[in-house]
Amino acid sequence: METLVGTELCFPQLINTSCRKQIRPHFEAMLIYILLSSISLLTVALNLLVIISISHFKQLHTPTNLLLLSLAVSDFLVGLFMIFRIIILDGCWLLGDLMCSLWLIISSTIITSSVGTIVLISVDRYVAICYPLHYFTKIKPKRVQVCVCLCWMFAALYNCVLMKNNMQQPGRYNSCIGECVIDINYVANLYDLFVTFILPITVIIILYIRIFGVAVYQARAMRSHIAVVTMKVTVKKSEMKAARNLGVVVVVFLICACPYYCFVLTSQNNLYTATSVTIVLWLFYFNSCLNPLIYAILYPWFRKSIKVIVTLEILKPGSYRTNML
Numbered sequence: 001m002e003t004l005v006g007t008e009l010c011f012p013q014l015i016n017t018s019c020r021k022q023i024r025p026h027f028e029a030m031l032i033y034i035l036l037s038s039i040s041l042l043t044v045a046l047n048l049l050v051i052i053s054i055s056h057f058k059q060l061h062t063p064t065n066l067l068l069l070s071l072a073v074s075d076f077l078v079g080l081f082m083i084f085r086i087i088i089l090d091g092c093w094l095l096g097d098l099m100c101s102l103w104l105i106i107s108s109t110i111i112t113s114s115v116g117t118i119v120l121i122s123v124d125r126y127v128a129i130c131y132p133l134h135y136f137t138k139i140k141p142k143r144v145q146v147c148v149c150l151c152w153m154f155a156a157l158y159n160c161v162l163m164k165n166n167m168q169q170p171g172r173y174n175s176c177i178g179e180c181v182i183d184i185n186y187v188a189n190l191y192d193l194f195v196t197f198i199l200p201i202t203v204i205i206i207l208y209i210r211i212f213g214v215a216v217y218q219a220r221a222m223r224s225h226i227a228v229v230t231m232k233v234t235v236k237k238s239e240m241k242a243a244r245n246l247g248v249v250v251v252v253f254l255i256c257a258c259p260y261y262c263f264v265l266t267s268q269n270n271l272y273t274a275t276s277v278t279i280v281l282w283l284f285y286f287n288s289c290l291n292p293l294i295y296a297i298l299y300p301w302f303r304k305s306i307k308v309i310v311t312l313e314i315l316k317p318g319s320y321r322t323n324m325l
């Protein structure tokens with residue numbers, strides 16, 4: 001009987017204080033591990049291709065693509081950090097309380113930076129469609145780089161402040177050894193929801209409603225052969241297509257993120273374990289795998305860059321000057 005109990009514990013030698021493992025049928029456990037590991041590997045590989053493509057080919061160093069690069073970096077890191085989620089699927093955290101706190105803070109920072117980058121993408125498309133004459137004077141690569149750096153810095157500082165209690169005393173909220181828990185008080189939880197979900201989503205929706213309105217107005221004007229006097233210039237078809245493509249990225253993000261934030265919003269418990277909200281959280285993470293697949297479908301330059309990378313043509317001298325558009 002003691003052996004049976006021991007096999008169900010995260011730390012069999014600590015019978016009275018150890019957390020219990022979540023026991024699943026062997027076939028089910030293997031299927032889950034294989035599926036999630038495949039998603040993690042695919043997420044890392046595809047986003048690495050995006051990072052290499054935009055970083056290497058000079059022609060792709062546009063303001064919009066720099067924002068996609070930031071999103072790809074956060075998605076790449078999400079894929080890497082999925083490994084920890086896979087490790088803890090049985091309910092046991094074996095890496096210590098300090099590593100638990102660091103992991104949760106870094107994971108939250110990555111998610112917050114992703115949301116911030118989506119907002120920046122929406123702003124970029126808003127300026128390109130609604131103020132096309134000012135786009136190239138207002139939106140420059142250097143300014144975009146600064147905005148991206150500020151976004152990541154804010155995300156890191158914000159989450160460190162939000163979870164400072166968990167960093168000061170790692171493991172203080174654990175009910176047993178082998179648990180990974182964070183605690184955010186009710187007021188801070190509401191503030192976090194406003195900063196990382198309600199405010200960004202509101203901004204994104206308002207900007208894309210405006211973009212959609214301009215697109216409809218221009219389409220009607222072109223159909224009726226009326227000059228678009230109020231805009232002074234017709235928005236380029238390429239810019240409109242880019243807005244539509246990035247709109248798909250934004251919509252998919254909202255579909256994947258909303259269930260998680262709605263769960264947090266309606267949750268009565270401020271104590272979150274690393275194994276809780278599993279389904280909605282994995283849906284949120286799966287968005288990081290979907291983004292590069294969307295690029296592969298919608299962007300010819302990404303398909304072309306994949307071919308150049310896979311065939312090792314990227315190793316040739318001067319390959320960074322390859323025409324990708």
